[in-house]
């Protein structure tokens with residue numbers, strides 16, 4: 001399931017603009033776009049442009065500064081879209097629900113206080 005030597009991940013294809021996505025933030029090393037199957041009123045995926053890390057454990061070991069940058073981008077997106085509060089999810093391993101083995105975080109949040117009071121508003125990721 002390594003990204004090395006395999007087909008480019010779906011996220012690499014988004015980064016290359018080979019397939020469309022609604023991009024909401026971008027830095028030199030990260031890109032954020034709306035999840036195609038949202039599990040919350042706001043559901044943004046943040047991924048690294050470098051596909052070498054398959055999951056957050058590998059990213060933390062290999063480039064902790066990039067992981068910290070990813071968290072800062074999550075906060076920026078939340079400041080803009082979800083009253084500054086958010087859930088940050090890294091599915092790690094197929095048994096946990098990971099389907100794309102190119103490290104990424106899910107930023108999940110609500111837009112209004114009324115959303116926050118809705119049952120299950122942050123989904124089940």
Ligand code: AMP
Nearest residue numbers: 010021034035036037091097098099100
């Ligand atoms: P995970 O299951 O944690 O690996 O997350 C992969 C996420 O990528 C899922 O939430 C998918 O809905 C999302 N996803 C897959 N393909 C696309 C796409 N083309 N554009 C946006 N999000 C996608």
